[in-house]
């Protein structure tokens with residue numbers, strides 16, 4: 001019998017591709033691709049990687065061609081809204097990269113008076129489901145015009161009056177004489193899974209993989225903070241440290257009133273945090289990155 005393997009779909013090239021591979025790498029997984037550019041095998045765990053167009057990922061995962069996938073939440077949600085599948089893929093984790101917004105954008109010369117300005121207009125988009133949902137909530141009647149790419153050129157070509165497209169810096173809209181007017185959906189990369197339950201062998205691989213993903217996500221913001229401070233300041237310092245559990249308090253050589261405090265902070269440690277610690281009497285403050293973390 002062939003060994004059970006978990007199959008993950010990631011984008012072959014594009015805005016998600018590099019960081020999807022990076023996520024696997026941070027999970028301690030390397031992909032050996034050989035001569036096949038569409039298919040890779042992970043060395044360290046029984047996992048296969050399929051490198052595909054991002055639009056295909058929700059369908060592959062929902063239909064079981066792949067067990068899990070990394071895709072933009074915008075694409076996953078649009079697929080769910082299309083309602084083409086009995087049981088769509090399930091969202092299992094937000095991954096914190098490829099952050100972007102699906103936005104309505106109108107020609108710069110338009111006087112924008114809120115969504116009502118779109119009444120009776122044609123809106124070019126690759127996301128007709130999300131666009132329709134927004135229009136319905138705003139009680140506006142407008143027609144989405146489906147375009148697979150280069151949506152921003154539609155108003156210039158008179159194919160549509162406005163667009164609903166992905167925006168990050170806004171440079172693409174600006175270059176096409178458009179300006180963002182309303183946010184339709186906030187997105188980031190997400191991990192999705194096939195909704196049917198996995199057999200025991202696949203479930204074991206899935207859980208081991210998810211433990212690593214959760215470890216990577218947890219350690220991304222987390223820092224190990226060390227400092228010396230008066231013993232009496234320990235409670236106040238614990239309050240200031242963001243997302244820290246009970247810190248470790250250690251005696252310093254030679255005794256005295258000052259102690260060493262070590263803590264894992266699960267949220268960002270800013271310069272303002274260090275300034276507060278200093279005011280509480282802390283000195284020799286060190287903030288170190290954490291490479292891996294497992295509860």
Ligand SMILES: Nc1ncnc2c1ncn2[C@@H]1O[C@H](COP(=O)(O)OP(=O)(O)OP(=O)(O)O)[C@@H](O)[C@H]1O
Pocket residue numbers: 011012013014015016052053054055071072073074075098099100166167168169187188189
């Ligand atoms: N400018 C951006 N900044 C950040 N994230 C983005 C940006 N543009 C798109 N994304 C996110 O990355 C996903 C993939 O975008 P990309 O432009 O690579 O798609 P694509 O051209 O459809 O790729 P493919 O060739 O795989 O079909 C989008 O669905 C969105 O979630």
Ligand SMILES: O=P(O)(O)OC[C@H]1O[C@H](OP(=O)(O)OP(=O)(O)O)[C@H](O)[C@@H]1O
Pocket residue numbers: 015149150165166167168169170171172173
């Ligand atoms: O607000 P900006 O920073 O300009 O980013 C937005 C653009 O980025 C994406 O396209 P991408 O550059 O990935 O090319 P694509 O059209 O081939 O998908 C997206 O489809 C927008 O066109």
Ligand SMILES: [Mg+2]
Pocket residue numbers: 053054055
């Ligand atoms: Mg695509």
